[in-house]
Amino acid sequence: MDRRKYLKTLAAGTLSTGVLLESCSPAEKQVKQPEDLSLVQGGPARQPDEIARFKKITAEKFFDEHEIKTISILADIIIPKDEVSGSATEAKVPEFIEFIVKDMPRHQIPMRGGLKWLDLQCLKRFEKPFSDCNGQQQIEMVDQIAWPAKAKPEMMQGVAFFNLIRDLTATGFFTSQIGIKDLGYAGNRPNQWDGVPQDVLDQYGVKYDEKMLAESVKFEA
Amino acid sequence: MPDFQIKKNPKTYDVCIVGSGAGGGMAAYVLAKAGIKVVLLEAGPLYDPAINTTQLKWPWESPRRGAGHQGRPFGDFDAAYGGWEIDGEPYTHKNDTKFDWFRSRMIGGRTNHWGRISLRFGPKDFKRKSIDGLGEDWPIGYEDVAPYYDKVDQLIGIFGTKENLPNEPDGIFLPPPKPRLHELFVKEAATAIGIPVIPSRLSILTTKLPNNNERGACFYCAQCNRGCTVYGDFSSSSVLVKPALKSGNVDVIANAMAREVLTSSEGIATGISYVDKNDLQEYQVFAKVVVLAASAGESARLLLNSKSTKHPGGLANASGVIGKYLHDSTGVAMGGVMTKLFGRKRYNEDGVGGLHVYTPWWLENKKLDFPRGYHIEYWGGMGMPGYGFGFGMQNTNGKYPGRDGVRKEAGGYGASLKDDYRYYYGASFGMAGRGEAIAREDNYCEIDPTTVDKYGIPVLRFHYTWSDYEIKQAKHMQDTFQEIIHKMGGEITWGVKGKEDDYGLETPGRIIHEVGTVRMGNDPKKSALNKYSQAHDCKNLFVVDGGSFVSQADKNPTWTILALSMRASEYIIDELRKQNI
Numbered sequence: 001m002d003r004r005k006y007l008k009t010l011a012a013g014t015l016s017t018g019v020l021l022e023s024c025s026p027a028e029k030q031v032k033q034p035e036d037l038s039l040v041q042g043g044p045a046r047q048p049d050e051i052a053r054f055k056k057i058t059a060e061k062f063f064d065e066h067e068i069k070t071i072s073i074l075a076d077i078i079i080p081k082d083e084v085s086g087s088a089t090e091a092k093v094p095e096f097i098e099f100i101v102k103d104m105p106r107h108q109i110p111m112r113g114g115l116k117w118l119d120l121q122c123l124k125r126f127e128k129p130f131s132d133c134n135g136q137q138q139i140e141m142v143d144q145i146a147w148p149a150k151a152k153p154e155m156m157q158g159v160a161f162f163n164l165i166r167d168l169t170a171t172g173f174f175t176s177q178i179g180i181k182d183l184g185y186a187g188n189r190p191n192q193w194d195g196v197p198q199d200v201l202d203q204y205g206v207k208y209d210e211k212m213l214a215e216s217v218k219f220e221a
Numbered sequence: 222m223p224d225f226q227i228k229k230n231p232k233t234y235d236v237c238i239v240g241s242g243a244g245g246g247m248a249a250y251v252l253a254k255a256g257i258k259v260v261l262l263e264a265g266p267l268y269d270p271a272i273n274t275t276q277l278k279w280p281w282e283s284p285r286r287g288a289g290h291q292g293r294p295f296g297d298f299d300a301a302y303g304g305w306e307i308d309g310e311p312y313t314h315k316n317d318t319k320f321d322w323f324r325s326r327m328i329g330g331r332t333n334h335w336g337r338i339s340l341r342f343g344p345k346d347f348k349r350k351s352i353d354g355l356g357e358d359w360p361i362g363y364e365d366v367a368p369y370y371d372k373v374d375q376l377i378g379i380f381g382t383k384e385n386l387p388n389e390p391d392g393i394f395l396p397p398p399k400p401r402l403h404e405l406f407v408k409e410a411a412t413a414i415g416i417p418v419i420p421s422r423l424s425i426l427t428t429k430l431p432n433n434n435e436r437g438a439c440f441y442c443a444q445c446n447r448g449c450t451v452y453g454d455f456s457s458s459s460v461l462v463k464p465a466l467k468s469g470n471v472d473v474i475a476n477a478m479a480r481e482v483l484t485s486s487e488g489i490a491t492g493i494s495y496v497d498k499n500d501l502q503e504y505q506v507f508a509k510v511v512v513l514a515a516s517a518g519e520s521a522r523l524l525l526n527s528k529s530t531k532h533p534g535g536l537a538n539a540s541g542v543i544g545k546y547l548h549d550s551t552g553v554a555m556g557g558v559m560t561k562l563f564g565r566k567r568y569n570e571d572g573v574g575g576l577h578v579y580t581p582w583w584l585e586n587k588k589l590d591f592p593r594g595y596h597i598e599y600w601g602g603m604g605m606p607g608y609g610f611g612f613g614m615q616n617t618n619g620k621y622p623g624r625d626g627v628r629k630e631a632g633g634y635g636a637s638l639k640d641d642y643r644y645y646y647g648a649s650f651g652m653a654g655r656g657e658a659i660a661r662e663d664n665y666c667e668i669d670p671t672t673v674d675k676y677g678i679p680v681l682r683f684h685y686t687w688s689d690y691e692i693k694q695a696k697h698m699q700d701t702f703q704e705i706i707h708k709m710g711g712e713i714t715w716g717v718k719g720k721e722d723d724y725g726l727e728t729p730g731r732i733i734h735e736v737g738t739v740r741m742g743n744d745p746k747k748s749a750l751n752k753y754s755q756a757h758d759c760k761n762l763f764v765v766d767g768g769s770f771v772s773q774a775d776k777n778p779t780w781t782i783l784a785l786s787m788r789a790s791e792y793i794i795d796e797l798r799k800q801n802i
Contacts, residue, residue: 044273047266047302050292054284078634099284100608147632148615159632163615166634170611170642175280175287180606183646187571188277188605190440195399197568204561206405215382215420217396217427 057102067115068094069131071165077142078169085182088173096172097165107164114161118145121158192219227494230506234260234472235797237493237508239479239523242330243779244765244786245514246457246465247373251790253470257797260506261462262477262495264515265326268333268458270300270448277442280607288608294323296607300448300456301325301334309675312518313682320547320666320683321730322518328475329458330516331733332779336575337423337445337454338598339379340776341370341784343388349772353592355690356660357546359771360743360752363390369784377455377783378430381422389581395427397577398441401570403601403650404578406559410708411580416597416701421579424455424780435464443604445574454574474506479519480678481527482511482762488531490762496676510761510793510802513739514786517547517768518666521738522681524749524764525668537739537756543749544667546660546737547683548773551595551691552727553698555716556651557706560621564644570602582775591693593657594775597701601650611642616714618645650711654698657775658691660737664729685729695724734778736767754789761802765789 046054063071075088075097088094101107118141119129126137133141145151145158146166173179195216201207208216236252238245241263249261270276275298280286283297290297294304303325312322325331344363350356367390374393381394397420400408408418425445429438436459437451445454452459465471476498483492483505492507513520521544527536535543582594618641619631629637669682699718706713718725742748745757754769756762765786767778774781796802 045275047292049308050290050302053290058284079639080636082636082639096284096286100286100288103285103288103290142634146634147630149619149631163613163632166614166632166638167612170614171286171606171608174606174610174642175608177279177281180279180281183606183643184567185603185605186567186569187603188279188442188444189569190277190442191569191571193398193441193570193572196402196405196570197566200402200566200568201405203566204402204406206402206409208399208405212399212420215396216399217380 057099060102061098062102062108063098063112066129066131067112068098070115070118070129071097073131073138074142074165075169075172077138078166079173086178088169091173091176091178093169093172093176096176097168100168100172107168110161110164114158114164117157117161194219225503227503227505230260230504232260234258234506234508236260236510236512236793237262237506238512238514239493240264240330240514240516240519240766241328241462241473242457242514242516242766243332243782244767245512246329246332246461247783247786248512248514248765248790248793249465249471250461251787252794253465253468255794256470257794259465259471260508261465261471261473262479262493262506263326263328263330263473263475264478264498265302265328265476267473267475268300268328268448269463270333270456270459271450271452273300273448274450275300275447276444276450278447280605286608295334295446298444298447299334300446301331302327303331310680311672311674312680313669313672315667315682315684318683318685319728319730320549320685321728322681322683322735323730323733324516324519327458328462328473329456332455332457333448334446335733335779336598336777337425338575338579338777339422339424339455339780340596341390341392342366342774342776342781343390345388346772346774346776349593353586355592356772357740357742357747360741360748365752366781366784366788369788370780372787373780373783377424377460378426378436379422379424379780380420380427382420384419386581392422394422397421398427398572400577401572401602403559403562404576404599406709407599407650407652407705408578410710411705414704414708415583416580416705417583418578418580421576423573423575425573425575426453427573436460439573441571441573443571443574477504478676478678479515479523480676482513482523482536483507484527484529484531484536484759486531488529488759490536490759496678501676510763510797512763512765512789512793513768514764514766516766517735517738517770518681520764520766520768521666522668522679524739526679532758537749537759537762539758540746540749542740542747544738545662545665546740546771547664547666547685547735548658548660548737549729550732550734550773550775550777551656551658551687551694552653552732553695553702553716553718553725554651554653555699555702555706555713555725556649557711557713557715558617558645558648559650559709559711560648561710562648563621564624565603565647567603567647571604576600589697591690591697592659593690593694595654595656595694595698596775597652597654599650599652603647614638614641614645617641649714651716652702652705654695654702655732655734655775655777656691656694656698657773659688660740660772661688666738683730687723687726687729692723692726695726696720699724734767734773736770736773736778739764739768740771741769742771753792754785755792763789763793
């Protein structure tokens with residue numbers, strides 16, 4: 001099998017040495033993806049105790065409806081829909097946050113306590129919890145805690161909470177299908193690495209020297 | 222009432238191997254190919270990277286987006302199941318010293334998790350005591366191991382370039398991949414200040430191996446640590462154990478946790494007693510020769526737990542050295558961002574699963590205040606996002622001018638923040654030193670007198686401290702990294718550490734290169750094994766993991782474990798034929 005066909009076979013998802021050898025035979029036989037390899041459901045890549053842990057975590061609910069509602073509003077304030085891609089909630093960031101705080105219990109108190117802190121601030125200011133405030137009020141509140149360098153000393157617990165939810169929202173978003181596409185990450189597929197594209201080398205004023213070019217792996221055109 | 226009967230395997234094998242990582246996999250391969258009947262015990266489950274794969278999965282296919290957890294500390298997609306802590310299998314520490322012990326119980330062991338960095342030890346690395354008076358010389362030299370390094374290169378495959386450096390011997394190399402963009406920057410900067418940067422040497426098939434149709438070529442997804450479905454890189458499971466099984470000469474017993482080496486009344490090894498992790502029953506398997514390859518820690522533990530009237534201090538331990546001279550590589554890391562890469566153009570720069578260039582040790586110790594050297598590994602670029610992506614943006618986006626040339630207020634939210642993640646993506650880089658520590662008698666593991674694991678097997682207790690040598694070496698790494706980063710025009714964002722933090726020197730064990738616990742030597746009073754990895758006081762017992770190392774070198778140990786295991790296995794074949802064992 002030539003290299004181009006080899007890559008194509010790999011890209012088709014028929015990844016296994018068995019398949020590879022089959023495809024190399026004259027018949028070029030193709031075999032279907034054998035089974036569900038989902039990491040979520042288990043599959044052969046997961047050990048029994050990992051599957052048990054997953055089942056236990058997903059059977060429990062950590063945040064209540066009010067908390068999830070607040071998280072969703074905050075997540076979309078942090079990562080809104082724009083001309084490039086959708087919003088945090090479209091990328092299912094709240095669902096990710098629900099999972100990750102159960103998987104990493106160290107986030108539980110800062111998240112739960114931070115949400116409570118936020119509601120109490122809003123009750124004092126607007127006599128309503130955060131999620132019941134109007135958009136303008138919500139932004140007024142967020143502006144108190146979203147800018148660490150200029151936040152007032154009495155807002156620092158809120159700043160710490162907002163830093164955390166900003167982190168979790170960004171990670172949840174940019175590891176989602178929507179977020180990866182937005183970011184333009186171009187890998188995770190069978191390919192041939194033949195060096196940095198020429199226009200990029202030119203942009204940064206670097207080049208491959210003759211030794212590198214002579215000794216590096218070469219690919220068929 | 223549980224059944225306490227010990228089940229004895231009726232078959233007697235030629236060789237019983239404990240552990241299926243680099244050392245055990247190689248022994249199984251060489252012995253099986255020679256027609257020797259082998260039983261291979263592995264403390265974890267069966268594993269084949271062609272089937273049990275996480276390769277080419279996207280981050281959203283992991284509910285934790287690739288984050289680590291106790292069973293996979295290097296991330297949810299990492300092939301190696303195990304970690305620093307394993308439920309029911311504790312280890313302890315003496316005098317509040319620190320040593321972190323990484324174990325991976327599965328076919329292939331820790332070869333399922335490693336950087337594929339495959340460096341030969343050089344001539345000096347076998348004779349360090351003769352050079353600086355510290356530690357001990359090996360009973361063998363580079364010329365003894367070189368033919369085996371050659372055979373390992375050809376059997377397993379490695380890329381690299383001929384450089385003719387005195388202590389970094391060249392191998393039989395496949396062509397390397399071209400450097401990535403940040404690697405070109407590193408090379409330019411480091412070379413300008415006299416630090417060499419050469420193509421890395423990784424056991425990854427940039428082209429197919431001649432005469433091997435079982436393994437495909439690398440397709441550049443950068444995910445070797447997830448296990449490769451086409452066997453384009455080296456892991457013991459796919460490259461050694463699988464073909465060994467195909468020979469029909471090997472029986473694998475998975476989930477078999479070895480308890481002790483059985484011996485006869487004459488003190489000769491007769492087999493292994495183990496507990497089956499599935500049914501928790503006790504079993505015994507018998508063989509003419511016993512080969513331990515359970516890891517430096519586990520092999521020492523097994524020997525120390527195998528006491529008898531002939532071997533009162535533990536099997537093959539008349540010298541008393543077993544467990545002593547434990548040493549791991551030193552490690553220091555630092556990283557930052559390159560402002561010129563902000564807003565960079567996107568393209569697929571995954572490359573192979575690791576660095577394309579590295580820095581071998583380049584200085585003369587005579588002019589330095591510490592012995593032994595280190596190599597430098599580099600990383601960076603537009604990797605696949607995972608858990609942790611974007612963390613701490615408030616520390617970055619107020620620090621540098623944005624796309625419009627204006628510096629913003631740090632932190633924030635909304636469309637402008639969303640764009641910051643795009644803008645700063647792919648501008649990070651890092652580097653890490655991996656250096657040689659001195660093997661010392663007072664760095665050791667021993668049997669904890671009061672603690673057993675859930676199988677009732679007495680556990681290891683570690684005693685380990687870094688000396689001034691390693692701390693001064695770490696300081697040198699700090700200074701060097703800062704110099705390189707400065708020259709590159711990079712901004713350091715993490716890793717700068719002072720004296721109070723031992724200059725960022727990692728906790729012992731963290732580099733997962735621990736070796737030295739069953740060291741070889743010519744003097745039976747000062748070593749446990751002879752130069753063929755055979756026990757001085759038990760001629761049918763061999764240790765083929767990192768335990769046999771006399772000193773670690775500033776190289777990753779895997780390639781030397783493979784070469785020495787191959788060498789020991791050929792010796793076993795010879796001795797069996799001569800009926801000496």
